[in-house]
Amino acid sequence: MKTVRLDQSDTVVTATRALNIGDTVEGFVVAAQIPTGHKVASSPMKQGDPVRKYAQLIGYASCDIAIGDHVHTHNVAFRNTEMEYEFSTDLREVKPAVKQDTFMGFQRENGSVGTRNYIAIVTSVNCSATAARMIADHFTPAVLAEFPNVDGVAAFVHGTGCGMAGDGDGFEALQRVMWGYAKHPNHGGVLMVGLGCEMNQIDWLLEAYGLKQSDTFQTMNIQNVAGLRRTVELGIKKIEAMLPIANQATRTPCPVSELMVALQCGGSDAWSGVTANPALGYACDLLVAQGATGLLAETPEIYGAEHLLTRRAVDRATGDRLIERIKWWEDYTARNKGSMDNNPSPGNKLGGLTTILEKSLGAAAKGGTSPLTGVYKYAEPVRARGFTFMDTPGYDPASVTGQIAGGCNLVCFTTGRGSAFGSKPAPTIKIATNTDMATRMSEDMDIDAGEILSKGVSVEEKGREIYEMFLRVASGEPSKSEAQGLGDHEFVPWQIGAVM
Template identity: 70%
Template sequence: MITAPINTVRLSDRDNVVTAVRALQTGEEGAIELIPRGHKIATADISKGDAVHKYAQIIGYAAVDIAKGSHVHVHNLDFRNVDQEHAFGTNMLPATPVAKPDTFMGYKRANGRVGTRNFIAVLTSVNCSATAAKMIAAHFTDEKLADYPNVDGVAAFCHGTGCAMGGDGTGFEFLQRTLWGYAKNPNVGGVLMAGLGCEMMQIDWLIESYGLVPGPRFQSMNIQDVGGLRKTVELGIKKVEAMLPIVNEDNRTECPASDLMVALQCGGSDAWSGITANPAVGHAVDLLVAQGGTGVLAETPEIYGAEHLLTARASSDDVANKLLGLIDWWQEYTSINKGSMDNNPSPGNKKGGLTTILEKSLGAAAKGGTTPLNGVYKYAETVTERGFVFMDSPGYDPASVTGQIASGCNLVVFTTGRGSAFGSKPSPTLKVASNTEMYTRMSEDMDVNAGRILTEGASVEEVGREIYDAWLRMASGGQSKSEAQGLGDYEFVPWNVGAVM
C-alpha cells in the first residue's frame, strides 16, 4: 500500500530513478530541474552508457552523463534491443483454489460456452458489403427491439479488407479466424453473414473450413446473388426479423465465474499504468484464475523486454518457446518494414512519462497477474486453456481486442492513463483509469479509478477486488460506461497482414 500524500514513487531498491507524483520544482525531492508529473528523476549519478533501472529491470541506457536529480526521459535515455536470459518455469505461483465459487447470470450456449451478452451479429466477408450490413443493423432501433428484452442488439461488424489478398497467406488466415471467432463467440446468439460474391474471402469457404452450419441462427447472403444493395438490405432485415424471436428465447441463468474469459488491454498508457491500474488488473486476474476463469493478455510488442518475466511463469517449455517465437517474428517483421520495436510508445505515452518500449512493456505485462502462463495462441485462435494465457497481436488496441474477442473472450478490461474512448461489441469493455486526475476529467468514460492507490492510499489488492467484482456485475448484464454510450460499432478491426494486390 502507498501512503498518501507522497511526492515520488520508488518501485524497487535496485532502481536508480523514481517517478514524480506531481510536478517537482527545482530543489524539491532533490530535483535540479523541473520534473513533470509522472516523469522520472535520477536518484544517483548515472554515467553515459550505464543502465537505467525501473521495476528492478532495465528500461534503457543513459545517452549522456545524467546527474542525480535530473529529469530522465527521451532526451537522455537510449533504447537498445534486449538480450535477456530466458529461464523457463522458475517463478511458478499457482492460484489457490476457492472454497465457494462466485457466480454470474449468463447465457449458456449449446456448445457449453457462456455468454455475457446476447447479440445478433451482421458480419461482412468484405468491405464491399459493409454498407449493406450497416443499413441492416441500423434498422433495428431500440424501439424495434423493445419486444425482445433478451436481445442486446443487432450489431454490424464491418472491416476494410476481404479482397485483393492472397487466399493462402497469413492475412487471409487471420481474417478467416476472426470472422469465424465472432460468429462463434458466446456473446453472439445469431449471425447473418453478408458478402458481395466475387471477393477472395468467400463465405462458402469459411463455412466449409470451420464447419459453420446454416440454420435459424446462422444465415448468409451475397449482394450479387440477391440482386443489388436495396434487395440485400431488405432480405437481410427479414432474416434478422426471423432470428429475433429465436434469440430472444435465450435466458440468463446462474453460471460459475470459471466461464468468464477476460481480454486484458491497455491503451493511452502513462507512467501510472504500470504502477496502479495494470497491477490492480493483475490482481483481479489472479482472483479470476483462482475461480477457474481465464485472462487473455495480448499486444506482443508491448511485452518486448518483459517476456523473460513471462517465460519464468511458463507451465511448459513448449509454452515458453511459443512466446519467444512470437518475439522473434515481431523483430523480423519490424526489421523488414524498416521499423523498431521502440516505435511502439506513442507521443501521448511519452508525454505521460513513458520513454522506451522496455519501460512500457514492463508495466503492461503486470496486467497478467502472477499465476502460471498456461498457453500461447495465434491471433484470433480459439483459447482452450484455462487460467492466464497469451494471444499474439499488435499493440494497436482495436486490432488486438478484435483478436481477443474472436479467441472467445466474453469480457474486456482496458486500462488507460491518458484517457481512451474505447468500447467493444459483442463483449463489453470495463475501463480502468490509472490516475485520479484523468478519472475526474473523463468520469463519463471511466468505470474504476485505480488512481486511488496514489491519492487515497488504497491497496492494489483493494482496487483489484473492485475490478473483479465489476466483471461479475457486468457479466450479469450491468452496463459499463463505454457500453452505455454506444461504443463498439467501429472498433471491429481485424489485423491486416500481408500484401494487398
C-alpha cells in the same frame, strides 16, 4: 510523498506531482523541472549505463546523467533486447477459491456462456460493409423493444477481405476472426454478408471450420441476391426471423469459470504499471482461482518483459511459443523498416513513459502472478484456462478484435491518458490509472485505480473491486462505454501483408 521508488535497485524515482528545481526528494536535490509521472535520476549514470525501473532495464543512458536530472527521451536510448530466457522457474501455486462465485449469463447449446445476447452481421469484405450497416440500422431501439432479451443487432464491418493473398498470415487471421465472431457465445444469431467475388469467400470459411447454416446462422452474397437493395431487404427478413429465437435466451446462474477476460491497456502513462495494471493483475489472479481465463495480448507491449513471462510458463513448449512470436515481431518490424521502440505514442511519452521496455514492464503487470498456461496466434480459439497470452499488435481496436474472436466475453481496459474505447459484443470496463483523469473523464471511467496513490487504497482492494465489477457487468450491468453506445466501429481485424 513527492516520488515513488518501485525497487531499491532502481536508478530512477517517479514524481507523484510536478517538481521544481531545488526541491529535495529522497535526500537529493532536483536539478530540472519534472512533470508529474516523469522520472528523476536517483543515482548517477555514465553514458551507456543501464537505466533501471521495476528492478528491470528500461534503456541506456545516451549521455552522462547526474543525480536529480530529468530522465526521459532526451537522455535515454533504446536497444533491442538480448535476453537469456528461463522457463518455468517462477511457477506459483494457484489455490482454488474457497467460494465458487457465479454470474448471470446466457448458457448456449454448445456449452459456452455469453455475457450478452446480440445478433451479429459479419462481413467478409469491405464491399458488403454498407449493406451490413443498412441492415443493422433498421433495428432501432423501437423495433427491438418487443425483444427485451436481445441486446442489439451489431454490424461487424472492416476494410479488407480482397486485394490480399489467398493464404498466409493475413488471410488466415481474417478467417479466424470471422469464425470467432460467428461462433461467439455473446451472439444469439449471426448473418454473414459478402459480395460474391472477393478473395475471402464465405463458403471457404464454412468448409474450413465446419459451419452449418441454421435458423440462427445464415449467409448471403450481394451478387447472388441481385443487388444492394434486395440484399438489405432479405437481410432484414432473415434477422426478423432470428429475433424471436434469440429472445428465448434468458440469464441463468453460471460459474465464473466461464468468463474469459481480455486484458488491455491504452493511452498509458507512468502510473499504468503502478496502479491500474497491478490491480487488474490481482483481479486476473482472482479469476484464475475460480477456474476462469485472463487473456493478455499486445506483443509489442510486452517486448522487454517477455523474460518475466517465460519464467511463468507451465512448460518449455509454452515459453517457446511466446519467444517465437517475439522473434516474428522483430523480423516483421525490421522488414517494414520499423522499430520495436516505435510503440510508445506521443501521449505515452507525455505521460512519462520513455521506451517500449518501460511501457512493457508496466503492461505485463495486467497478467498478475499466475502460471502462463497457453500462447495463441491472433484470433485463435483460446482453449486453456488460467492466465494466457495472444499475439496481437498494440493497436487497441485490432488487438481487442483478436481477443474477442478468441472467445473473450469481457474486456478490461486500463488507461492513464484517457480513452473513449468500447467494444461489442463483449463489453469494455475501463480503469483509470490516476485520479485526476478519472475525475476529468468520469463519464468514461468505470473504476479509479488512482486511489491507490491518492487515497492509499491497496492494490488488493482495488483488484477485488475490479473483479466484482466483472461479475456485475457479466450479469448485464452496462459499463460506461457500453452505455454510451461505443463498439460499433471498433471491430478492426489485423491486416497483415501486402494490399494488392
